[in-house]
Amino acid sequence: MSPSSSSYYLITADSAITSFLSGGVGGVCTVLVGHPFDLIKVKIQTGGAASSSVFKMLRETFVKEGIAGCYRGVSAPLLATSPMFAVSFWGYDMGKRIVQSSDESYQGDAGAYPFTIKQLCIAGGISAIPATMIMAPSERLKCLLQIYPDKYTSLLDCAKKVYAEGGVQSVFRGTSATLLRDIPGSIAWFGTYELVKKGLIQVQGKESGDLSPLAILCAGGVAGMACWSISIPADVLKSRYQTAPAGTYSGIVDVYRHLMKEEGPKALFKGMRPAMVRAFPANAACFFGMEVSKKAFAFMD
Numbered sequence: 001m002s003p004s005s006s007s008y009y010l011i012t013a014d015s016a017i018t019s020f021l022s023g024g025v026g027g028v029c030t031v032l033v034g035h036p037f038d039l040i041k042v043k044i045q046t047g048g049a050a051s052s053s054v055f056k057m058l059r060e061t062f063v064k065e066g067i068a069g070c071y072r073g074v075s076a077p078l079l080a081t082s083p084m085f086a087v088s089f090w091g092y093d094m095g096k097r098i099v100q101s102s103d104e105s106y107q108g109d110a111g112a113y114p115f116t117i118k119q120l121c122i123a124g125g126i127s128a129i130p131a132t133m134i135m136a137p138s139e140r141l142k143c144l145l146q147i148y149p150d151k152y153t154s155l156l157d158c159a160k161k162v163y164a165e166g167g168v169q170s171v172f173r174g175t176s177a178t179l180l181r182d183i184p185g186s187i188a189w190f191g192t193y194e195l196v197k198k199g200l201i202q203v204q205g206k207e208s209g210d211l212s213p214l215a216i217l218c219a220g221g222v223a224g225m226a227c228w229s230i231s232i233p234a235d236v237l238k239s240r241y242q243t244a245p246a247g248t249y250s251g252i253v254d255v256y257r258h259l260m261k262e263e264g265p266k267a268l269f270k271g272m273r274p275a276m277v278r279a280f281p282a283n284a285a286c287f288f289g290m291e292v293s294k295k296a297f298a299f300m301d
Helices: 016-045 054-070 075-101 117-147 155-171 175-204 213-243 252-262 265-269 272-296
Strands: 009-012 112-115
Touching: 016 054, 016 075, 016 117, 016 213, 016 272, 054 272, 075 112, 075 117, 075 155, 075 175, 075 272, 112 117, 117 155, 117 175, 117 213, 175 213, 175 252, 213 252, 213 265, 213 272, 252 265
Parallel strands: none
Antiparallel strands: 009 112
């Protein structure tokens, strides 16, 4: 196969440590920019919202509780998101290596490989598997802190009470729903980022590492919107399951049955507006932070 073909995207491998560290930086950027919108999304999905207007709810939250209210529950994702995104980008790098190693016909430069977008999507899907081990408990605690602010005094208090309720199984409740959301979401996330980035490389006539900040922000923002456009239904089921009292549902399938019976198919898309409003700036910040830090950590390659 020819690396020069427009069907391929030549990528030079980063070291695992560079992928890990730069992913962690991207994760922090994501939380700082996107958390207020995530708060509103969870409120809408779990039925705790009196209004359906994203910016009206943000304004009301800010007026009543100040900036701290807009970042309620941020401790869980902030502590977990940096390692989770670090693992995600590391998993993506490992996924690319798995894809590359499976191609026995390639005889080119071992340091660069002409990936197809399909192969990069597969690598993206692989990345969600290790990341979920951090994401699932983080999402569980974050959602509980957002929905029951008076029940828990802190992240640690929430973790202790959830563990006391049902042990490790309670902490990891919703893991299957998280995988159901994040595997297709990661396929869309990484695949769209690489596709848009490839197009901008061709338009700007530059190498991948020389793209303008605006181009990186654009590619990251579009990738976030693509991810959430297909992730919302599974995210609704996850949020309902993770915040419901123990024993309410027997599993994620039971959540789906109750939702369809009581609220209908439209309920699967609750929280779409805040998720999409959040998606562009949060993911633009994520990929921009990742690309900038990757250059900073390039001496490790």
